[in-house]
Amino acid sequence: MGWGWCQNARMRFFKDLSPAAVAAGFVAVLVGFTSSVALVFQAAQAFHATPEQITSWIWALGLGMGLCSLVPSLILRMPVMVAWSTPGAAVLATAGLAGGFSMAEAIGAFIVSAALIILVGVTGWFERIMNRIPMEIASALLAGVLAKFGMQAFSAAETNLSLVLVMLLAYLLSRRMAPRYAVIITLLAGTVWAALRGQMQWSAVHAGLAMPVYTAPEFSLQALISLALPLFVVTMASQNLPGVAVIRSTGYPIPVSRVISMTGVVTLLLAPFGGYALNLSAITAAICMGDEAHEDRNKRYTAAAVCGLLYILIAIFGAVVTGLLTAFPKELVACIAGLALLGSIGGGMATAFKEEKHREAALITFLVTLSGVVIAGVGSAFWGVVAGSLALLVQSLRARKA
Numbered sequence: 388m389g390w391g392w393c394q395n396a397r398m399r400f401f402k403d404l405s406p407a408a409v410a411a412g413f414v415a416v417l418v419g420f421t422s423s424v425a426l427v428f429q430a431a432q433a434f435h436a437t438p439e440q441i442t443s444w445i446w447a448l449g450l451g452m453g454l455c456s457l458v459p460s461l462i463l464r465m466p467v468m469v470a471w472s473t474p475g476a477a478v479l480a481t482a483g484l485a486g487g488f489s490m491a492e493a494i495g496a497f498i499v500s501a502a503l504i505i506l507v508g509v510t511g512w513f514e515r516i517m518n519r520i521p522m523e524i525a526s527a528l529l530a531g532v533l534a535k536f537g538m539q540a541f542s543a544a545e546t547n548l549s550l551v552l553v554m555l556l557a558y559l560l561s562r563r564m565a566p567r568y569a570v571i572i573t574l575l576a577g578t579v580w581a582a583l584r585g586q587m588q589w590s591a592v593h594a595g596l597a598m599p600v601y602t603a604p605e606f607s608l609q610a611l612i613s614l615a616l617p618l619f620v621v622t623m624a625s626q627n628l629p630g631v632a633v634i635r636s637t638g639y640p641i642p643v644s645r646v647i648s649m650t651g652v653v654t655l656l657l658a659p660f661g662g663y664a665l666n667l668s669a670i671t672a673a674i675c676m677g678d679e680a681h682e683d684r685n686k687r688y689t690a691a692a693v694c695g696l697l698y699i700l701i702a703i704f705g706a707v708v709t710g711l712l713t714a715f716p717k718e719l720v721a722c723i724a725g726l727a728l729l730g731s732i733g734g735g736m737a738t739a740f741k742e743e744k745h746r747e748a749a750l751i752t753f754l755v756t757l758s759g760v761v762i763a764g765v766g767s768a769f770w771g772v773v774a775g776s777l778a779l780l781v782q783s784l785r786a787r788k789a
Contacts (some may be wrong), residue, residue, distance in 0.1 A: 397481075404693075407567050410568070411679060411680035411693075412690045412697060414574060414727050415671035415694045415718060418724040419670065424445075424713070427471065429480040432487060433481075433706045434489065435493075435599075440661065440706050443598065446599050447657040447658075448662055449700075450698075451470050451657050451703075452655065452665060453699035454699070456691050461688070463642075463688070464688050468507040468671050468672035468676075468694065472625075474622070474625040475663060476620045486530045486612065486614070491602055492609075494658055495607070496611065498659075500618040500622070500654075507651075508644050508649075510644075513643075517631045518520075522738060523738065526738035527752035528628075528632045530756075531752065532629045532632075533735065534757050536733055537732050539727020540722045540723070550586070550718055554576060557572055557577070570596055570678065577723060578715070588713065588716075603659070624765050628773045629669035630713070632768075636732065641646060650665040650666055650667070651665075675694060677728070677731045677734075683783030748779045751774050752775030755767060755771040
């Protein structure tokens with residue numbers, strides 16, 4: 388790919404770009420970043436990170452997510468969405484404090500986990516397993532993962548009723564009058580209302596550029612067992628699995644194994660700077676792959692590209708952008724996420740429960756995933772697929788006997 392291709396890709400991108408795609412990309416970053424950035428801070432602090440190292444973590448993760456979302460989306464012209472591992476951060480925060488590991492040992496664990504992810508991508512075994520899962524089960528998994536955010540949109544009314552009512556009214560009216568721009572209008576209405584009521588935390592905004600801090604890795608058996616392996620397992624089971632479900636449900640022929648390999652390679656390169664784990668996104672992917680991102684599904688890659696560009700800005704202007712994103716009230720973030728995902732939730736449920744022969748297994752998958760149950764450190768998305776697959780197996784055995 389030479390200079391000519393880059394010029395053509397840039398011209399095509401700006402031609403295909405729409406205000407709805409820009410809004411979808413921004414909402415994806417707003418939701419993905421603000422919902423779990425505190426957990427990333429806790430994970431870094433568990434390894435006694437200095438303020439400079441914490442900033443470096445955000446730099447590495449922002450750069451990794453940005454490049455892994457932007458470049459493949461432009462090349463494939465499909466929305467490829469990559470995020471940091473939120474359950475991975477939770478594992479690191481807990482295990483780091485319990486084990487008393489140093490930052491160097493943590494970096495070594497990140498590298499081992501990244502190598503395992505590369506192995507999974509190169510061999511293609513994860514994609515082959517996912518291809519064997521019926522579409523109804525994958526759609527039920529997607530609906531269960533996203534429904535949590537849909538419920539949070541309305542439970543936010545407990546702490547900020549007026550804001551949620553304003554945003555809900557704006558969404559319903561704009562869906563009728565200007566459906567393509569419903570998310571933009573809802574976000575603007577919520578922001579204006581929050582600003583007028585003094586709920587925007589502008590004091591969180593601070594000037595400053597993010598600078599990478601290199602930490603030489605150390606490898607130990609204890610860190611391998613307590614950090615690397617759990618990080619790898621939860622990233623695959625709780626993040627990549629629902630990420631593939633989103634891709635399958637939306638029908639984009641994205642080369643899953645290659646993208647997973649790419650996330651592993653980029654994690655490997657950025658691990659010494661705090662890039663602990665990158666993976667396929669589910670929540671933000673659903674936002675950028677849905678009808679709200681663009682009426683033409685062939686142009687929704689622009690929403691993912693915008694998201695990637697914004698993540699790169701987070702990497703460069705870490706303190707400034709982090710402050711701007713965290714200035715929004717948590718109820719506004721929860722509400723816009725849930726409303727933006729309504730279409731994806733409805734589509735997932737419609738596909739999941741369409742065929743009667745798979746309906747019971749799909750319902751079990753949906754309920755287990757929605758429950759949020761965590762067993763052996765692995766999240767409900769994995770156990771939802773296990774429960775649904777078990778239901779299908781029992782159902783097939785019963786059919787054979789009959």
